[in-house]
Amino acid sequence: MSVDMSQFYQTFFDESFEGLDIMESGLLGLDVGAADAETINTVFRAAHSIKGGSATFGFTVVAEFTHLMETLLDEMRDGTRMVTEESVDYLLKSVDCLKELLTAVQNKADYNEDFVTEVKVGLERLLHGDEASSKSEADKMAESTGDVEGWLIDFKPADYLLKTGNDPVRLINELSLLGKIETTCDTDRLPFFSALEPELIYLSWHIKLEGNVSKEQINEVFEWIDDDADITLSCLSGEPEKSDSSAGQDESAVATVTPVEEPEEPEEPLTEKPASESVPVASVVEEAKKPKADSKAAASKKPAKDQSSIRVSIDKVDELINLVGELVITQSMLSQLGETVTKETIEKLQDGLGQLERNTRELQESVMRIRMLPISFAFQRFPRMVRDLSNQLGKEIELRLLGEQTELDKTVMEKIGDPLVHLVRNSVDHGIETPEEREANGKPRKGTVELNAFHQGGNIVIEITDDGKGIDKDVIFAKAVEKGVINANESLTDEQIFDLIFAPGFSTAAVVSGVSGRGVGMDVVKRNIRELGGNIEVKSEQGKGSTIIIRLPLTLAILDGQLIRVGDDTYIIPLISIIESLQVEKSQINSIGGQAELYKLRDEYLPVVRLYETFGLKPDSTDLSDGLIVIVEGEGGQAGLFVDDLLGQQQVVIKSLETNFRPVEGISGATILGDGTVALILDITGLINLSRQSSERAA
Amino acid sequence: MAKILAVDDSASMRQMVSFTLKGAGHDVKEACDGVEALRVAQANTFDLVLTDINMPNMDGVSLIKELRALPAYKFIPMLTLTTESGAEKKMEGKRAGATGWIVKPFSPDQLLATIKKVLG
Numbered sequence: 042m043s044v045d046m047s048q049f050y051q052t053f054f055d056e057s058f059e060g061l062d063i064m065e066s067g068l069l070g071l072d073v074g075a076a077d078a079e080t081i082n083t084v085f086r087a088a089h090s091i092k093g094g095s096a097t098f099g100f101t102v103v104a105e106f107t108h109l110m111e112t113l114l115d116e117m118r119d120g121t122r123m124v125t126e127e128s129v130d131y132l133l134k135s136v137d138c139l140k141e142l143l144t145a146v147q148n149k150a151d152y153n154e155d156f157v158t159e160v161k162v163g164l165e166r167l168l169h170g171d172e173a174s175s176k177s178e179a180d181k182m183a184e185s186t187g188d189v190e191g192w193l194i195d196f197k198p199a200d201y202l203l204k205t206g207n208d209p210v211r212l213i214n215e216l217s218l219l220g221k222i223e224t225t226c227d228t229d230r231l232p233f234f235s236a237l238e239p240e241l242i243y244l245s246w247h248i249k250l251e252g253n254v255s256k257e258q259i260n261e262v263f264e265w266i267d268d269d270a271d272i273t274l275s276c277l278s279g280e281p282e283k284s285d286s287s288a289g290q291d292e293s294a295v296a297t298v299t300p301v302e303e304p305e306e307p308e309e310p311l312t313e314k315p316a317s318e319s320v321p322v323a324s325v326v327e328e329a330k331k332p333k334a335d336s337k338a339a340a341s342k343k344p345a346k347d348q349s350s351i352r353v354s355i356d357k358v359d360e361l362i363n364l365v366g367e368l369v370i371t372q373s374m375l376s377q378l379g380e381t382v383t384k385e386t387i388e389k390l391q392d393g394l395g396q397l398e399r400n401t402r403e404l405q406e407s408v409m410r411i412r413m414l415p416i417s418f419a420f421q422r423f424p425r426m427v428r429d430l431s432n433q434l435g436k437e438i439e440l441r442l443l444g445e446q447t448e449l450d451k452t453v454m455e456k457i458g459d460p461l462v463h464l465v466r467n468s469v470d471h472g473i474e475t476p477e478e479r480e481a482n483g484k485p486r487k488g489t490v491e492l493n494a495f496h497q498g499g500n501i502v503i504e505i506t507d508d509g510k511g512i513d514k515d516v517i518f519a520k521a522v523e524k525g526v527i528n529a530n531e532s533l534t535d536e537q538i539f540d541l542i543f544a545p546g547f548s549t550a551a552v553v554s555g556v557s558g559r560g561v562g563m564d565v566v567k568r569n570i571r572e573l574g575g576n577i578e579v580k581s582e583q584g585k586g587s588t589i590i591i592r593l594p595l596t597l598a599i600l601d602g603q604l605i606r607v608g609d610d611t612y613i614i615p616l617i618s619i620i621e622s623l624q625v626e627k628s629q630i631n632s633i634g635g636q637a638e639l640y641k642l643r644d645e646y647l648p649v650v651r652l653y654e655t656f657g658l659k660p661d662s663t664d665l666s667d668g669l670i671v672i673v674e675g676e677g678g679q680a681g682l683f684v685d686d687l688l689g690q691q692q693v694v695i696k697s698l699e700t701n702f703r704p705v706e707g708i709s710g711a712t713i714l715g716d717g718t719v720a721l722i723l724d725i726t727g728l729i730n731l732s733r734q735s736s737e738r739a740a
Numbered sequence: 741m742a743k744i745l746a747v748d749d750s751a752s753m754r755q756m757v758s759f760t761l762k763g764a765g766h767d768v769k770e771a772c773d774g775v776e777a778l779r780v781a782q783a784n785t786f787d788l789v790l791t792d793i794n795m796p797n798m799d800g801v802s803l804i805k806e807l808r809a810l811p812a813y814k815f816i817p818m819l820t821l822t823t824e825s826g827a828e829k830k831m832e833g834k835r836a837g838a839t840g841w842i843v844k845p846f847s848p849d850q851l852l853a854t855i856k857k858v859l860g
Contacts, residue, residue: 044760044848053752089794090750093823096845097756104845204808206817206839206858215857240814262857265840 046098053094054147058140060087062421065136068129069424076117076124084132085114091139100146103139106157109164110135116168128167133425134160191220191252191277192259197227197245198270200238207266209242215262220252251277353411361407368400399717406694412452416494416503417445419458423465427490430469437476437487438469444494449501453593456573457503460566464505464589465490467563472509472587482584484508496617497592497675497726500575500709506588512581514538539579543567594697602712602722604688605671608658611720612684613693613712618725620672620679622687625665637736640670640681647672650732651683652723655707661685675726682728695722707731742859743767743784747777747791747803748821757790757821760848761855774798778806781813788859789818790842793829801829801836808837817858821846 067084071077088111095103110132116122138160145152194216198209216222230243237243250259256274263272375393378386420442431438449457473479473488480486491506514535521541522529533541545564570577573593581587602613629641630649638649649670653660662668662685670681693712698705698721709724744766748754751772758768769784771777773795781789789807793800800820807813820833820841830841842854 044756044763046756046848049752049756049759052755053750056751083796086749086794086796089823090753093792093821093844094750094752096823097753097847203815205834205837206815208817208858211858265834268834 050098050147053098054143057091057094057143060091061136061140061143063087065133065425066421068133068136069428071124071129073124073126073129078118081114081118081124085111085118088114091143102152102157103142103146106135106139106142106161109161109168110139112168113164131160131163131167135164192250192254192256193275193277194248194250194259195245195273196248196263196270197272198242198266200241200243202242202266202269203240205266205269207269209244209246212262212266213246213248216248216250216259219254219258219262220250222251223249249277357407357411361404361411364400364404364407368397368404371397371400395717402713402717409694412450413448414451414454415446416449416454416501417442419449419454419461420445420492420494422458422462423492426462426465427469430466431473434470435475436469436473438473439487439489441489441491443491447494447496447501449494449593453501453573456569457591457593460569460591461492461503461505463563463566464591465492468505468507468509468587468589472507472511474510478510496615500592500594503591503593504588505591506586508586511583511585511587512539512542512579513583517541536578539581542579543577601690602693603671603690604714604720605682605684606686606688607652607656607684608660610656610658611688611714611718612652613720613722614671614673614682615709615722615725616690618673618675620674622669622671625668625670625683627666630665633736638665642672642681645679647679647681648729648732648736649681649683650728653683655728655731673725673729675729678729680725680729680732682723693720693722741765741767742787742855743769744788744790744855745769745771745777745781745784745786747771747774747789747795747800749773749792749795753792753821756848757851760851763848764852774800774803774806777803781807782810785812786816788855789813789816790821790855791818792821793833801832801838804833804838805836819854819858 064084064087067080067087071080071084088107092104092107092111095101095107113122113128113132117124117128122128138157141152142157144150196209196212198207202209213222213224225247227245227247228243230245231237232243259274263270371393375390375397378390378393382390423442424440427438427440430436468490473490474482474484476486479488489506489508491504493502493504493506495502517538518527518533518541521527521538521544524544526541526544527533543563543566567577570591570593575591575593578590578592579587580590601616603616603619605612605614623642625640630638631641631646632638638651639646640649641647649665651663652658653663660668665683668683668685669687670683671687672679672681691714693714695710695712698708698710701711705721707724707728708721709727710722711719712722714720744761746754746757746761746768747770748757749772754770754772758770761768769780769786771780774791775797777789777791778798789804791800791803798806804818804820807816807818817839818837820830820838821844822829822833822841823844833841839858840854842851846854
């Protein structure tokens with residue numbers, strides 16, 4: 042039967058690229074000298090799968106290349122090869138190379154042959170090219186002998202043969218496909234019935250096989266039981282058999298085999314099997330061919346590339362399935378009601394419609410959540426990048442990734458990738474000093490670059506921090522004057538000076554290196570972030586390091602929210618900004634100038650924000666001791682929010698107020714709750730600023 | 741028609757094997773590693789087990805060892821899917837109780853021809 046292999050390509054590419062990621066992170070985690078066996082094994086398995094798949098699906102270039110990697114990894118796994126810095130470097134390069142090859146194969150495009158050859162040569166050099174021997178063996182196997190009339194085969198299986206799943210009858214059947222056979226059974230070893238072990242074989246066979254059959258063909262039949270049987274072959278030197286085995290002989294061969302059936306065979310007689318089986322199989326194959334032809338046509342119409350896909354966690358899919366289930370229930374309830382609509386049932390019908398609306402909305406939100414991916418997708422390239430860069434620049438750098446699980450919309454993720462790369466590069470290249478320089482300044486040799494992502498005040502914040510030399514304000518200022526960006530007599534705040542590095546055509550690196558510092562980029566970075574509706578900010582202290590803060594809007598993001606009640610309204614506080622919630626101890630309240638209230642919490646004074654005042658609501662009570670205080674932390678510090686009650690916690694999908702209404706101070710967005718009402722999400726940073734301003738005004 | 745258990749951690753290989761066997765009219769169940777395969781094998785009966793060697797959690801050799809120890813799988817043919825470089829693995833599989841092996845890469849036709857050898 043012919044199977045259209047191209048239908049499996051997409052799966053193969055998906056799993057191969059995933060395998061490459063596994064290999065890369067595994068290799069990066071390998072400690073040279075004391076490599077973890079399980080990590081090597083994982084990397085090996087990934088290479089092994091790619092090799093097996095590419096060979097099966099006919100991607101020879103990929104298979105050949107992966108074979109080299111696999112061999113190297115296999116030696117590491119066996120412990121016959123040390124894990125050296127050099128070999129890990131080559132394996133990492135090979136991962137890049139493989140990525141290139143797979144992408145080329147997937148898009149039916151060309152690949153960078155020089156690069157592939159270079160890595161290949163490197164791998165072969167590492168392996169000392171001991172491939173030749175296995176090849177010559179294979180060549181030998183391929184040799185076939187000349188014309189033969191037939192063979193006499195003595196087949197004496199080991200008594201335990203059945204326990205390996207091999208069956209002498211099947212083997213003899215197999216032989217019968219090669220030519221005409223005559224079989225005699227040797228029962229000498231058969232013991233008395235009382236001594237007979239039903240699971241063992243006591244028989245052996247003498248088989249005469251007629252036909253032009255090569256020794257290899259016979260060996261192939263017995264290939265699997267080489268060690269489990271005594272098999273002697275001798276060439277048949279009798280009268281020459283002219284005719285080749287023909288189709289009709291098949292049947293007679295089976296008939297000859299029949300008497301072979303011995304009493305201790307634990308299985309049912311197989312006599313009829315070959316004949317009866319061949320008919321249905323053939324017809325099934327016929328049937329199976331039809332739809333296959335269709336799918337082939339369909340598959341060939343589709344172009345191989347551009348099948349962008351996202352990997353979605355099972356939880357999210359389960360949630361969707363759940364919702365669809367509820368939708369079906371609601372729908373059936375409605376259609377039942379629809380059959381008998383009377384005045385009395387109209388209310389029920391409305392309820393049902395409301396439920397339908399809610400289900401649909403939830404479904405919509407869940408589908409949108411599928412687009413949310415943890416930011417680790419954007420972060421995962423950095424360990425490799427920082428490693429390569431620090432090798433190249435002769436620096437020692439530790440990369441720390443925090444908040445990798447923070448979710449981000451896929452579109453935002455794709456657009457933020459390149460700017461992040463640029464910023465991390467800058468930190469490594471310009472920020473972190475050489476080990477010698479660091480030691481001279483009393484810092485540890487190893488520099489640190491930290492990437493941190495978190496949700497804050499309706500934004501996603503990504504911080505890139507390094508403990509390098511920081512930004513020299515004077516140098517920037519001088520440079521900006523020199524480039525004509527500003528006038529020499531302008532007086533700028535620190536922030537304004539740092540902002541200059543985002544000006545087009547601005548580069549401060551004394552020597553423009555290959556890594557960064559060409560002065561294109563920082564302005565592009567800023568533009569990209571602006572396009573996403575975000576902003577970028579630089580903080581730096583000379584000699585101590587710099588932090589670059591990117592804030593991106595969370596229009597589509599999901600947030601873990603704490604629902605609170607003020608009067609009749611429900612608000613949501615992002616869970617991440619809540620520190621604790623307490624009942625108010627009246628004695629801890631101080632007020633300044635009769636206006637601004639401060640709450641004393643463990644020796645700290647926090648401003649109290651009465652939400653009902655901020656939003657002009659009618660609360661249950663204006664007495665602080667009747668409600669609760671939620672201690673929150675925003676960018677501008679901590680504050681205590683006075684609320685009537687805490688409700689539940691839930692994940693909410695953030696809807697932008699800007700696009701649906703207009704920006705409101707102290708509110709970062711809105712969401713729709715399970716019961717269909719709208720709840721506003723508090724912007725903690727904004728609220729704290731708001732309360733500070735109003736108290737300043739009051740003062 | 742035979743009931744066949746196909747075990748491989750690579751989804752594309754599993755799909756190919758399963759599609760080919762189903763196309764030939766067999767009833768195929770899939771498992772992605774030895775642990776899952778063992779569970780599936782204990783809940784069902786099979787006429788043939790096809791397993792990859794290199795898999796996470798439980799590899800093919802251990803799977804065969806475990807299966808052979810079960811009364812229901814004492815005589816059931818089990819084939820390993822190996823690569824040519826794994827001559828050592830072939831024998832390891834045999835020692836664990838494998839019936840034979842299929843060398844990767846194989847075409848759907850080779851697969852069908854080989855399993856015919858053990859399905860009688």
